[in-house]
Amino acid sequence: MATSFSATLPLHGSQENRLLLPPIRLAPPPSSFLGFTRSLTIPSSRRLYHAHAARRSPVVGVQEVVKEKKVTNSLLITKEEGLVLYEDMILGRSFEDMCAQMYYRGKMFGFVHLYNGQEAVSTGFIKLLTQSDSVVSTYRDHVHALSKGVSARAVMSELFGKVTGCCRGQGGSMHMFSKEHNMLGGFAFIGEGIPVATGAAFTSKYKREVLKQDCEDVTVAFFGDGTCNNGQFYECLNMAALYKLPIIFVVENNLWAIGMSHLRSTSDPEIWKKGPAFGMPGVHVDGMDVLKVREVAKEAVTRARRGEGPTLVECETYRFRGHSLADPDELRDAAEKAKYAARDPITALKKYLVENKLASEGELKTIEKKIDELVEEAVEFADASPQPGRSQLLENVFADPKGFGIGPDGRYRCEDPKFTQGTAQV
Amino acid sequence: MASLLSRFCRKLALPGSAHGSRMTSTTACGSETVKSLNLYSAINQALHIALETDPRSYVFGEDVGFGGVFRCTTGLAERFGKNRVFNTPLCEQGIVGFGIGLAAMGNRAVVEIQVADYIYPAFDQIVNEAAKFRYRSGNQFNCGGLTIRAPYGAVGHGGHYHSQSPEAFFCHVPGIKVVIPRSPREAKGLLLSSIRDPNPVVFFEPKWLYRQAVEEVPEHDYMIPLSQAEIIREGSDITLVGWGAQLTVMEQACLDAEKEGISCELIDLKTLLPWDKETVEASVKKTGRLLISHEAPITGGFGAEISATILERCFLKLEAPVSRVCGLDTPFPLVFEPFYMPTKNKASSSSSLSSPSKTHIF
Numbered sequence: 001m002a003t004s005f006s007a008t009l010p011l012h013g014s015q016e017n018r019l020l021l022p023p024i025r026l027a028p029p030p031s032s033f034l035g036f037t038r039s040l041t042i043p044s045s046r047r048l049y050h051a052h053a054a055r056r057s058p059v060v061g062v063q064e065v066v067k068e069k070k071v072t073n074s075l076l077i078t079k080e081e082g083l084v085l086y087e088d089m090i091l092g093r094s095f096e097d098m099c100a101q102m103y104y105r106g107k108m109f110g111f112v113h114l115y116n117g118q119e120a121v122s123t124g125f126i127k128l129l130t131q132s133d134s135v136v137s138t139y140r141d142h143v144h145a146l147s148k149g150v151s152a153r154a155v156m157s158e159l160f161g162k163v164t165g166c167c168r169g170q171g172g173s174m175h176m177f178s179k180e181h182n183m184l185g186g187f188a189f190i191g192e193g194i195p196v197a198t199g200a201a202f203t204s205k206y207k208r209e210v211l212k213q214d215c216e217d218v219t220v221a222f223f224g225d226g227t228c229n230n231g232q233f234y235e236c237l238n239m240a241a242l243y244k245l246p247i248i249f250v251v252e253n254n255l256w257a258i259g260m261s262h263l264r265s266t267s268d269p270e271i272w273k274k275g276p277a278f279g280m281p282g283v284h285v286d287g288m289d290v291l292k293v294r295e296v297a298k299e300a301v302t303r304a305r306r307g308e309g310p311t312l313v314e315c316e317t318y319r320f321r322g323h324s325l326a327d328p329d330e331l332r333d334a335a336e337k338a339k340y341a342a343r344d345p346i347t348a349l350k351k352y353l354v355e356n357k358l359a360s361e362g363e364l365k366t367i368e369k370k371i372d373e374l375v376e377e378a379v380e381f382a383d384a385s386p387q388p389g390r391s392q393l394l395e396n397v398f399a400d401p402k403g404f405g406i407g408p409d410g411r412y413r414c415e416d417p418k419f420t421q422g423t424a425q426v
Numbered sequence: 427m428a429s430l431l432s433r434f435c436r437k438l439a440l441p442g443s444a445h446g447s448r449m450t451s452t453t454a455c456g457s458e459t460v461k462s463l464n465l466y467s468a469i470n471q472a473l474h475i476a477l478e479t480d481p482r483s484y485v486f487g488e489d490v491g492f493g494g495v496f497r498c499t500t501g502l503a504e505r506f507g508k509n510r511v512f513n514t515p516l517c518e519q520g521i522v523g524f525g526i527g528l529a530a531m532g533n534r535a536v537v538e539i540q541v542a543d544y545i546y547p548a549f550d551q552i553v554n555e556a557a558k559f560r561y562r563s564g565n566q567f568n569c570g571g572l573t574i575r576a577p578y579g580a581v582g583h584g585g586h587y588h589s590q591s592p593e594a595f596f597c598h599v600p601g602i603k604v605v606i607p608r609s610p611r612e613a614k615g616l617l618l619s620s621i622r623d624p625n626p627v628v629f630f631e632p633k634w635l636y637r638q639a640v641e642e643v644p645e646h647d648y649m650i651p652l653s654q655a656e657i658i659r660e661g662s663d664i665t666l667v668g669w670g671a672q673l674t675v676m677e678q679a680c681l682d683a684e685k686e687g688i689s690c691e692l693i694d695l696k697t698l699l700p701w702d703k704e705t706v707e708a709s710v711k712k713t714g715r716l717l718i719s720h721e722a723p724i725t726g727g728f729g730a731e732i733s734a735t736i737l738e739r740c741f742l743k744l745e746a747p748v749s750r751v752c753g754l755d756t757p758f759p760l761v762f763e764p765f766y767m768p769t770k771n772k773a774s775s776s777s778s779l780s781s782p783s784k785t786h787i788f
Contacts, residue, residue, distance in 0.1 A: 111584075111585070161760065161761035169760070169761050170759070170760065170761075171586075172585050172760045174585070174587070175586070188543075188586065188587035189587055191516075227516065229517050231519055231547070257488075257516055258489050259491070259492045260488065260489055260513050264513070265514070265516075266515065388761060388762075390762070390765060393754070393756060393762040393766065394756060397755065397757070
């Protein structure tokens with residue numbers, strides 16, 4: 001399933017002036033990206049780092065190759081893997097639908113951004129990671145947290161602002177952190193997480209190469225198409241390639257940045273091309289198909305674990321709901337929405353599992369039921385949890401657990417009643 | 427506090443809009459038509475007028491094409507065309523820098539930063555370029571045509587990154603002006619003045635009031651002078667100084683104080699940089715007490731500048747220390763917002779306002 005871009009976009013003047021080469025779609029030689037039947041030990045060629053070298057090789061879009069492979073009848077996943085993927089995507093979808101219900105009932109407030117439709121990207125990448133690998137996300141982070149292993153209870157309580165939430169209610173929807181699962185957060189500000197991810201990746205490389213510890217941790221940074229016009233993105237691509245960091249930059253290109261169409265705001269909308277410009281492979285994949293995403297992710301993660309450096313993966317995906325629950329979603333064409341709704345990743349995986357006799361409808365239904373109960377239980381737990389105490393307001397501003405240190409009278413400053421009135425001397 | 431403000435912000439209840447004892451320096455002509463508008467509609471009208479009267483003015487920013495996430499730019503793209511009203515990609519630093527370039531070539535650039543919390547990537551361009559352009563080119567170039575509009579302030583559910591008040595950072599930069607309106611009528615006049623002012627202006631709009639505040643706004647083109655504070659309520663016992671949405675809270679505190687016999691004088695600064703020192707000084711010399719209130723955290727907030735200046739000028743006339751009722755020194759919280767905000771109760775119970783008699787010396 002080729003991308004919608006390649007057919008409709010005019011090539012820019014600068015490209016036309018070049019030689020008669022076809023549009024450059026950097027893909028490594030077939031041997032390394034086809035993963036499953038060929039050996040992965042062939043190191044990714046140094047050619048990948050030099051765009052001019054890549055022009056010499058016949059290039060082929062990754063998804064087309066993967067599609068061919070599917071036709072030659074080798075299954076991409078085992079039954080266990082398939083059920084794990086299915087369960088994760090169903091969890092993401094049910095959780096987000098429950099969030100919408102709770103929001104409209106007034107149980108949570110603030111800005112909530114739902115991930116419906118993009119589950120394949122989160123499941124495809126994060127289910128390949130270990131607990132010690134790090135994930136950095138955006139404000140659309142509930143499902144990334146869930147895929148990484150943060151419990152649905154913790155995420156729901158955080159949304160309700162309760163003290164049992166993963167950040168004790170401090171962060172809310174857009175700031176899901178988990179030390180245990182190495183979820184380095186939700187970031188409300190676009191692009192702010194990418195430098196943080198780059199630094200985290202440096203840590204694992206340092207541990208391995210300088211401290212000689214056994215560390216193969218990678219970092220995956222998720223962000224959207226709008227972020228690809230932001231300076232921080234480019235700065236980090238440069239640093240990651242320069243230092244050869246074990247990081248994967250995953251662009252969830254859902255074509256819309258609130259109300260701004262990606263095609264109208266970017267000079268060259270094919271984001272994967274920006275990878276080779278910085279010296280790393282750039283790959284485009286159909287983000288509505290979890291199996292394709294998983295294949296690309298496997299290769300990218302393996303590259304990173306081997307110490308071969310970063311990868312930029314552009315996933316073409318779509319969000320079924322508006323930008324946030326406050327967005328009336330009037331700007332997007334109904335035909336476009338229908339087109340992507342027909343490519344619902346959950347339906348596609350279900351079809352694949354049933355057709356290839358990996359699972360029966362009954363088994364899948366059991367999973368759905370189990371997830372429904374899990375999500376409902378999460379809501380009950382969140383409802384029953386207490387709100388944070390008022391003193392939590394002043395904690396964690398500084399390292400000192402009580403926030404503002406000790407005042408001249410020997411007591412913690414924040415215990416001074418005048419402090420919370422805003423009129424005490426700090 | 428949310429219910430407090432929503433009760434308060436119904437029509438005609440804005441500070442200074444329907445009180446008997448006040449002075450006004452707005453130049454609205456009495457016989458012109460007025461219309462009841464909320465804040466975003468008033469800003470929208472101002473932008474329409476600005477683009478109409480100057481063919482070399484442009485409005486751009488994130489999502490302004492369809493009207494903006496707060497609807498301040500509705501109708502502009504349809505009326506003036508995509509060449510003058512256009513969406514930019516998501517890069518605040520690029521957007522403001524681009525605006526500086528346009529302004530340096532003699533155009534008027536009205537830049538929208540979607541939310542003031544996102545203005546920090548552009549901070550470098552504003553401080554290092556916009557503020558210093560005229561100065562370091564020896565007046566050969568200037569970016570006076572630049573106006574940066576950003577919604578600021580708490581909104582009840584904004585959390586860390588949709589509620590900040592960054593005005594203090596910008597007040598520390600010589601070379602730019604910082605303007606904050608308190609109501610729809612003020613916003614329209616001040617925005618037109620800011621756009622036409624020959625200096626770069628950062629214009630913060632209180633986002634809480636976008637829909638909540640409704641006022642009679644004249645439909646014609648009018649400007650309210652910058653750097654002139656307005657006394658919106660006269661009194662003799664204590665001076666209260668504020669700006670933006672905080673004035674509605676302070677007005678409530680004034681009403682409460684009046685029940686206890688304290689007569690309060692409420693001043694809207696309007697322009698924070700350069701601010702009207704004379705008006706505040708004259709008022710404090712009359713009353714002898716000063717209370718400043720703002721949503722931003724107390725340490726290093728703009729209240730500190732006002733306090734220091736007034737102390738220098740009016741030390742011998744002051745009967746009590748200058749009091750500041752501000753946000754706490756924490757990042758803007760999510761669930762704790764009601765505890766963080768400087769509410770009217772905090773203002774009323776502060777040392778200055780709670781003293782019953784004028785002769786009580788601290």
